[in-house]
Amino acid sequence: MASTTTTMTTTTDTTSHTGTAIIAINVILAVIATITCVGRFWARKLTGVGWGLDDWLALISLIINHAFCATTIEATVHGGLGRSIVDVMAEDPNMLVIFLKCVVVAEFCYGFSSPLIKLSLLAFYWRVFPTQFMQRGIYVLSAMCLGWLVAIFITNCLQCRPLSYSWEQTTNPGAGTCIDLVLYFVGNSIANSLIDIFTLVLPIRETLKLQVSSHKKVGICCVFGLGSLVVVASLVRFGSLASLYSIGVTDMTQQYALMWTATVVEIYIAIIGACAVTLVPVYRKMRYGTPWSTRDQKSNQVSSGTGAFAGTGGGAGSRPGVHNFKRSANHERLTTGNDSEEYLHHGGGMKYSVSGATGSGDKSDVLGDDLPMDTIVVQRDVTWEEERKEKQHV
Secondary structure (H helix, E strand, O other): OHHHHHHHHHHHHHHHHHHHHHHHHHHHHHHHHHHHHHHHHHHHHHHOOOOOHHHHHHHHHHHHHHHHHHHHHHHHHOOOOOOOHHHHHHHOOHHHHHHHHHHHHHHHHHHHHHHHHHHHHHHHHHHHOOOHHHHHHHHHHHHHHHHHHHHHHHHHHHOEEOOOHHHHOOOOOOOOEEOOHHHHHHHHHHHHHHHHHHHHHOOHHHHHOOOOOHHHHHHHHHHHHHHHHHHHHHHHHHHHHHHHHHHOOOOHHHHHHHHHHHHHHHHHHHHHHHHHOOOHHHHHHHHHOOOOOHHHHHHHHHHHHOOOOOOOOOOOOOEOOEOOOOOOOOEEEEEOOOOOEEEEEOOOOEEEEEOOOOOOOOHHHOEOOOOOOOEOOOOOOOOOOOOOOOOOOO
């Protein structure tokens, strides 16, 4: 009798530790993801770069995944996630109903948060890699993400008929029909993992073209390397589901623990990685007191010293070192018809010609603040011609 009591106590302690670990992982990652997302918006404000589609998609994905996190905690505390189904049913049979309701809510949360954070990353790629190759890849992957989202949403709605049978199948068996839920999870996990891998490798070609120093290349690889953690979590989820499908579901509340946790981790790591690439200005602000690099500061000083031209402002596409030309009151814009503009200074007889020719400067001079390097690309270069005319006396 004493031996039986000892065994039961040990089992209870072990399962409670599993639940505690699930909650701890969720809360820690939720806090880190929130901090990085707030830092992302702060970085945009520091640099005067407007908030773009990539920022809002990341925020929406974070909010939805927080709902996923709350659902996970509810499933753990009141639904028995991580515990043996025998213990759960012995304690309160209604806990299994709560668990199954949480499964349905989690499916919908995952169906939105996963593709949205991928679309956020693709929108970020569009911002910093405006090349034809990248744009085509972004179009294809965006279509895949949206297609996955629609397919998952429809399947979630139709997984059981009626949908309420998803959580009533244990209390009212035979009142409806359901698809093979584990097989469905395996299928969407395969498609999701493939999209993750394609999204991760898409910018590698453009990154390798950058002519930057070795330590900057290491920094770039580290930043994009965060994406590999997402793929790892996605593969862990797929592996746990494949194993579950092969052996069959015999202890749902305990067998779902690894898959469930890997799913939440996958999205939070994706959010952290997508936001981390934008945090360089925040790092500079906290360490040096300014969001700009030394090169950016010199560039802005030179820009502010010229009468007719000003440094970049707060436009969505502006960034330090790539200047928007603004004319003062005594300048007149002349359209030349060949994608060029001329500004004529009436007072001093000075003419500035801004052409649309493609530059051939060093790529190390054109890096933005979204990545730990000087910039990615320059779409246009600027040539400046100055003509001085002697004042004619009448």
